[in-house]
Amino acid sequence: MSTESTLPPEPNPAIRRPSRRPEPGGPFAFVWDSVKMAWRWLTRMRTALYLLGVLALLTVVATAVPQEPNVPSTVGRWLTGEEGPGAGVSRVLDAFGAFDVYGSAAFLALTLLLFISLTACLIPRIRAWVRLVRTSKPPLVRHLGGQDQLATFTTDRTPDEAHAAAQQVLGERHWRLRAHAGDPPEERTAKPAQVAGEKGLWSREGGSLLFHLSFYVLLAAIVFGQLLTFEGQRGIVEGDTGFRDTAVSYWSYNPGRWFDETDHAGWRLDLDTFHVDWVRDPLAAGAGQPTEFRSEVTVTPPDGEPYQAEIDSNRPAMIDGMRVTQLDWGYAPRVVVEVDGEVVHDAFVHATASDGGFFSGAVKAPAAEPDVGLELFFYPFAPEGEDGQPVPTGAPWDDAPMLLFRQYRGDLQLGATQQTVNELDTTGLESEGGAFLRPGQSVELGDVTIRYPEHRRWVGYQVSSRPQIPALLAGAGLLVAGLIPALYAYRRRLWVLAVRDEATGRTLVTVAGRAFQRPEAFEAEHAAIVAELSAATGGGFDEAAEPPDRSDGSGYPRATEDRTDHDGDRPDHDDLTEAPTIRDRRTDVLPAPARSGPPSEVVRR
Amino acid sequence: MTQDLAELSRVLYSPTAIALYLSAAFVYLYALTTTVGRRDERERGRKAQMLGAVLTVLGLTAHIAHEIIRGIVQSRLPLGNMFEVTSLMALVGILVGVGYLTFVRKRPELNGFALIGGALLMGMSMLLYAEPGPLMPILDTWWRPFHVSMLVAAMGIFAAAFVFTGLYLLRDTGERAVAAGRTSVTRGSTVGAAYVGDLDGGGPDLDDDPDARDHDAEYRKALRAGIPIVKLAVGTFVVTGMVSWVWWVTEDSTRVGVTRFLTVNLVMVAAALLARWFVPFLPSTATLDGLAHRTVAFGFIMWTVGTIAGAMWAEVSWGRFWGWDPKETGAFLTWVAYAGYLHARATRGVQGRKAAWIGIGAFVVMMGTYLIANYVIVGLHSYAEL
Ligand code: HEM
Numbered sequence: 001m002s003t004e005s006t007l008p009p010e011p012n013p014a015i016r017r018p019s020r021r022p023e024p025g026g027p028f029a030f031v032w033d034s035v036k037m038a039w040r041w042l043t044r045m046r047t048a049l050y051l052l053g054v055l056a057l058l059t060v061v062a063t064a065v066p067q068e069p070n071v072p073s074t075v076g077r078w079l080t081g082e083e084g085p086g087a088g089v090s091r092v093l094d095a096f097g098a099f100d101v102y103g104s105a106a107f108l109a110l111t112l113l114l115f116i117s118l119t120a121c122l123i124p125r126i127r128a129w130v131r132l133v134r135t136s137k138p139p140l141v142r143h144l145g146g147q148d149q150l151a152t153f154t155t156d157r158t159p160d161e162a163h164a165a166a167q168q169v170l171g172e173r174h175w176r177l178r179a180h181a182g183d184p185p186e187e188r189t190a191k192p193a194q195v196a197g198e199k200g201l202w203s204r205e206g207g208s209l210l211f212h213l214s215f216y217v218l219l220a221a222i223v224f225g226q227l228l229t230f231e232g233q234r235g236i237v238e239g240d241t242g243f244r245d246t247a248v249s250y251w252s253y254n255p256g257r258w259f260d261e262t263d264h265a266g267w268r269l270d271l272d273t274f275h276v277d278w279v280r281d282p283l284a285a286g287a288g289q290p291t292e293f294r295s296e297v298t299v300t301p302p303d304g305e306p307y308q309a310e311i312d313s314n315r316p317a318m319i320d321g322m323r324v325t326q327l328d329w330g331y332a333p334r335v336v337v338e339v340d341g342e343v344v345h346d347a348f349v350h351a352t353a354s355d356g357g358f359f360s361g362a363v364k365a366p367a368a369e370p371d372v373g374l375e376l377f378f379y380p381f382a383p384e385g386e387d388g389q390p391v392p393t394g395a396p397w398d399d400a401p402m403l404l405f406r407q408y409r410g411d412l413q414l415g416a417t418q419q420t421v422n423e424l425d426t427t428g429l430e431s432e433g434g435a436f437l438r439p440g441q442s443v444e445l446g447d448v449t450i451r452y453p454e455h456r457r458w459v460g461y462q463v464s465s466r467p468q469i470p471a472l473l474a475g476a477g478l479l480v481a482g483l484i485p486a487l488y489a490y491r492r493r494l495w496v497l498a499v500r501d502e503a504t505g506r507t508l509v510t511v512a513g514r515a516f517q518r519p520e521a522f523e524a525e526h527a528a529i530v531a532e533l534s535a536a537t538g539g540g541f542d543e544a545a546e547p548p549d550r551s552d553g554s555g556y557p558r559a560t561e562d563r564t565d566h567d568g569d570r571p572d573h574d575d576l577t578e579a580p581t582i583r584d585r586r587t588d589v590l591p592a593p594a595r596s597g598p599p600s601e602v603v604r605r
Numbered sequence: 606m607t608q609d610l611a612e613l614s615r616v617l618y619s620p621t622a623i624a625l626y627l628s629a630a631f632v633y634l635y636a637l638t639t640t641v642g643r644r645d646e647r648e649r650g651r652k653a654q655m656l657g658a659v660l661t662v663l664g665l666t667a668h669i670a671h672e673i674i675r676g677i678v679q680s681r682l683p684l685g686n687m688f689e690v691t692s693l694m695a696l697v698g699i700l701v702g703v704g705y706l707t708f709v710r711k712r713p714e715l716n717g718f719a720l721i722g723g724a725l726l727m728g729m730s731m732l733l734y735a736e737p738g739p740l741m742p743i744l745d746t747w748w749r750p751f752h753v754s755m756l757v758a759a760m761g762i763f764a765a766a767f768v769f770t771g772l773y774l775l776r777d778t779g780e781r782a783v784a785a786g787r788t789s790v791t792r793g794s795t796v797g798a799a800y801v802g803d804l805d806g807g808g809p810d811l812d813d814d815p816d817a818r819d820h821d822a823e824y825r826k827a828l829r830a831g832i833p834i835v836k837l838a839v840g841t842f843v844v845t846g847m848v849s850w851v852w853w854v855t856e857d858s859t860r861v862g863v864t865r866f867l868t869v870n871l872v873m874v875a876a877a878l879l880a881r882w883f884v885p886f887l888p889s890t891a892t893l894d895g896l897a898h899r900t901v902a903f904g905f906i907m908w909t910v911g912t913i914a915g916a917m918w919a920e921v922s923w924g925r926f927w928g929w930d931p932k933e934t935g936a937f938l939t940w941v942a943y944a945g946y947l948h949a950r951a952t953r954g955v956q957g958r959k960a961a962w963i964g965i966g967a968f969v970v971m972m973g974t975y976l977i978a979n980y981v982i983v984g985l986h987s988y989a990e991l
Contacts, residue, residue, distance in 0.1 A: 056941045487906065518895070
């Protein structure tokens with residue numbers, strides 16, 4: 001206890017290394033040594049940062065290489081060599097898990113190592129911090145030599161009164177204080193009476209710990225989030241039958257491992273109207289840009305009254321704890337296909353926007369014999385040209401809609417091959433020609449009649465359940481809350497020492513301060529404290545104010561190579577563990593205690 | 606009417622604001638050279654600083670007027686595309702840089718560097734110029750301006766930190782060279798070297814002491830000579846090239862691409878050489894290093910908060926808070942890079958030059974990911990579509 005009170009705690013509390021245990025000898029010595037070396041390597045802060053760096057590089061790989069969970073079809077084309085750097089390179093990439101970086105063993109192993117390393121770094125730091133908070137006191141000093149900031153003034157109060165005033169002034173400024181009088185007697189005799197204070201020692205390190213600990217909250221939220229989350233997608237046509245939230249009704253369905261099918265609430269969503277608009281004037285600024293995406297929907301809870309709701313691009317709807325977001329939209333022409341007068345297809349077809357300024361979709365009618373397949377191209381704005389033929393434009397508004405199609409007959413191989421809904425796999429099919437239709441028109445190709453009575457719009461919704469969001473927000477809040485003191489709490493120490501000057505009968509008050517970070521910002525604070533203290537004690541500056549000597553006697557300020565300039569941080573781990581009293585190499589610059597100056601004439605090192 | 610206003614806002618930006626900033630910068634740089642001169646020179650320097658302040662305020666007025674008029678023309682906050690974001694980044698950078706140097710650090714003679722940095726950024730933004738227009742509805746939410754402006758401000762702050770870091774490295778190189786061969790500079794006397802480093806410290810009277818003046822001039826020359834000019838030029842070209850290749854690759858016409866690449870690189874080389882010339886007038890290395898550290902620390906907090914806000918916006922708009930799209934990856938990489946810098950600063954043994962190089966690298970990561978994400982890979986963050 002007593003050693004701790006005379007030595008100032010390190011700015012970062014000292015970390016106690018565990019004592020060495022007896023080591024096994026013999027044939028296992030080598031193994032044991034390797035394990036120890038690996039552990040030591042792993043628990044260094046630098047290692048953790050290298051691990052983090054490697055993880056960061058992997059995220060770059062994941063950006064450059066298509067990822068299986070997001071774009072499986074692209075990955076497939078890379079693997080066959082149709083796209084990307086060729087089949088050979090792709091196989092190598094695949095072997096290293098580059099097509100699923102975030103699910104790869106390497107990524108998981110590195111994350112695990114990082115957190116082991118982080119834990120190993122943090123446990124001793126937390127213990128040291130707790131020890132610091134519980135036991136440390138601002139250190140008392142024998143001499144006030146060697147401090148950054150030093151100022152003296154005289155007062156008629158007694159030293160005790162001056163100390164009491166110092167306690168008050170510093171206390172109001174939230175310094176942590178230690179009064180000499182409160183110490184055990186054997187310490188009191190060793191040091192002159194004084195008030196010692198410190199600031200920022202707990203908060204800076206505490207903030208840093210909070211910041212690093214928030215990573216665990218974030219990690220836990222992400223891991224449990226992956227398990228508990230649910231995400232599904234589904235498109236709905238305006239005014240058509242909506243969909244019910246059940247496992248089978250989604251087009252794409254991605255539940256976390258712990259998400260149960262019974263977790264679906266079973267509400268029902270209908271799209272009443274979809275509003276979409278653009279800047280239509282081709283000369284206006286931002287021509288062609290969309291200005292509105294908004295769905296008016298009807299929600300029917302499983303056991304409640306239906307109600308109306310609105311879903312905007314930035315205002316998703318919350319239904320029974322599930323978030324419904326607009327993801328996508330397109331036109332949905334109603335296509336009726338009759339073969340020999342018998343209807344084999346009558347439905348709204350989801351046509352999705354493509355780069356060419358049209359919307360494409362497909363009709364698959366296996367009810368016919370042989371199957372009928374249509375490739376659809378919907379041009380929303382294809383006005384008639386001078387020759388009466390439609391002229392497709394890239395405009396997305398449906399002022400002059402036209403449906404272009406190509407018909408195929410043959411075996412669609414539904415169920416036999418993997419197919420996307422709105423693309424027709426035309427291999428092995430016979431092309432039967434095509435035509436274009438305006439709304440309400442129909443055309444006969446052989447025994448097939450194709451009608452296009454109307455079109456509507458469809459909207460793709462994502463339904464997601466993310467119970468991890470509150471935990472993530474809490475983690476992010478802790479991260480910021482820790483970061484601010486970690487970077488902005490500055491560690492400072494201050495001593496106020498009042499002695500009776502027998503010659504004059506007055507009390508000489510010395511205020512010394514030390515800044516571990518940003519000493520230049522401490523100058524002003526120190527001066528303010530000195531001024532406040534001298535005002536509180538009726539201190540006077542009646543003696544001639546004399547500028548202090550320059551340290552080297554040259555009359556010049558410090559040489560340029562002096563790296564402890566008053567700007568910038570100095571290394572935290574500098575020789576700060578020394579008690580101020582043994583910094584004798586600096587005592588030669590101390591102004592003689594008898595000299596005093598106004599507080600503004602602070603002697604600066 | 607709106608057409609006229611749009612035109613007005615553009616003219617206010619370029620050339621008006623850019624020209625004002627640049628002239629202010631040159632006036633400030635001149636003032637900087639007088640701080641080690643004779644009394645009458647210092648007097649002239651003070652007048653120059655006042656002129657610089659007036660020009661800066663005029664430039665800021667033009668710049669802010671540009672933002673406001675542009676906002677009125679398109680009836681929305683001007684934060685919707687790359688041009689607008691870069692323009693605001695420059696505005697924040699200049700405001701924060703000049704305000705910090707003038708009012709906090711009380712070193713207005715250094716304003717020239719902040720202004721040149723801002724003007725360079727604005728010149729670059731003209732490559733991305735887009736006429737005012739409405740916003741895609743997906744971008745129209747409260748989260749967006751919050752997220753974007755935080756990140757934009759952080760980018761401006763990191764840019765200022767980059768300037769300080771570069772100047773620190775230059776000054777440090779010069780000082781080391783002088784320290785290695787000091788006696789040849791000051792003819793056996795170490796007095797000369799002792800005061801030039803710190804401008805606010807007074808120093809010997811240069812008016813009445815011709816000897817001190819000689820030492821002073823010689824020390825300045827030696828500092829400059831200590832920085833190898835070819836190495837600096839080539840180094841700047843290479844470091845800039847790590848980012849500017851993006852223009853080369855993405856421009857449809859190779860000729861235009863190469864021209865842009867070379868323009869950006871050569872402007873940066875010129876800036877580096879100019880900075881080299883000013884090295885003797887800079888504050889001490891410790892001051893520059895401290896400035897760099899403080900600005901990075903502030904920028905890092907902004908970057909953290911801005912990225913979190915971005916994730917919240919993504920959750921609301923796209924139904925997922927993080928999807929590793931190119932911009933999100935870029936934000937993460939930049940965050941890790943600057944965390945590396947802060948760690949280096951907090952660790953014994955990686956102070957000074959090593960930490961500074963990490964800082965330069967972090968800026969390269971930030972600019973690189975920003976440009977690559979916007980030009981090479983266009984993700985969901987579609988405001989890059991000009
Ligand atoms: C995402 C990763 C990380 C970030 C962003 C980060 C950030 C920071 C920041 C901002 C500081 C404060 C620096 C200062 O006081 O100026 C800090 C300090 C520290 N960090 Fe980290 N850190 C990360 C990971 C780690 C890991 C993995 C470890 C250890 C295994 C670690 C160990 C430390 C230590 C020991 C300090 C104290 C340094 C000091 O104040 O003297 N950090 N970190």
